[in-house]
Amino acid sequence: MLVYHLPGTLDTREADLDLLWEAGATGLEERAGVIRAYFDARSDLPVPISDGEWREEADQDWLAEFKRTLRPVRAGRVTIVPPWLREEVEAGQLPLVIEPGMAFGTGHHATTRLAVEALSGLNLVALGPDGRGARVLDVGTGSGVLAIAAALLGARFAYGVDIDPITIPIARENAGENGVPPGRVRFAEGTLGEEAATFPEEGVDAYDVVVANLYAELHDLLAGEYLAELVPGGPLVLTGILTVKLPLVRAALEREGFGDVRETLDGEWALVTARA
Ligand code: SAM
Structure with missing residues (x-):
């Protein structure tokens, strides 16, 4: 599972959320002061949202x-x-x-x-x-x-x-x-x-x-x-x-x-x- 960790919250970075969607995010959530944007593949991100970090995370099988x-x-x-x-x-x-x-x-x-x-x-x-x-x-x-x-x-x-x-x-x-x-x-x-x-x-x-x-x-x-x-x-x-x-x-x-x-x-x- 590919997750882009962007510092901030959905409130403080409201203006950047559209950029994440445009870059191909399939889902967004916020945990502990970090926005987690889910992607199927890495993409080049524009400057306003380039201060984050790509991470490969193990899939969680909730069931x-x-x-x-x-x-x-x-x-x-x-x-x-x-x-x-x-x-x-x-x-x-x-x-x-x-x-x-x-x-x-x-x-x-x-x-x-x-x-x-x-x-x-x-x-x-x-x-x-x-x-x-x-x-x-x-x-x-x-x-x-x-x-x-x-x-x-x-x-x-x-x-x-x-x-x-x-x-x-x-x-x-x-x-x-x-x-x-x-x-x-x-x-x-x-x-x-x-x-x-x-x-x-x-x-x-x-x-x-x-x-x-x-x-x-x-x-x-x-x-x-x-x-x-x-x-x-x-x-x-x-x-x-x-x-x-x-x-x-x-x-x-x-x-x-x-x-x-x-x-x-x-x-x-x-x-x-x-x-x-
Ligand atoms: N009997 C199971 C148990 O003990 O775990 C399920 C109990 S569950 C709390 C209540 C069930 O009652 C639900 O499936 C609900 O759809 C049904 N129910 C609610 N009102 C009812 C009514 N007026 N007549 C028949 N069933 C009803």
Whole structure:
């Protein structure tokens, strides 16, 4: 990478910037009192901008740099990893592979970790009719991480919905990456209400667990819908809640008649569980 270092800032040398562009610069930035002008090839520079210095610099691969910073995230019995760290999952932990990308939910946010921990603490294998495994609804599925975690933890099936259509193929791909068969996890664009009220192939009219990593104001709006989707006594797992907004969520759950309300805090974030 060829960079021309010109002393000064984009402000102090404003009058010279056009000369850099005319000389063939492909980009300009300022760092620590030096203008860095990127070029594909050296060129003769006119006197006003000839007080700089040409330098060949190593290319920075920002994506590789970002990937190097990622570490496995342990959440209860599950360890969330990107595909290239799969081998680092400790024996006894369930690997949950998520390709970091456009959809929220790599496990590196406290709320995702809290929600996976909470799912891990439920006995998803034993819940559900005839003890055949829980039917789980994940509202705001993003990368699909919570629905996939539920399936890996023994849910009979998990249904992930999201209002953002770009998340759906990403979530499906992540489910495939984890070897979860399509019958065990399904994703659809949508939100609570009519679209999420049935699980097409199973004819489900209620879920054994509802999990939602959204935000406090939305939990307040959806609290009645959560109740309508859950079997009596079914666990509700809510996160995405800033601790300062906890009173709003507590009030909404009380209003709808949820019981056994418990809170887990992680820095400024909270997770709330309750029973329908
Ligand atoms: N479930 C993932 C996790 O725990 O990491 C992603 C959570 S991310 C914070 C919230 C997701 O909810 C986003 O993908 C967003 O598009 C979706 N969302 C926002 N409002 C929604 C709504 N009203 N109904 C369904 N999904 C919604």
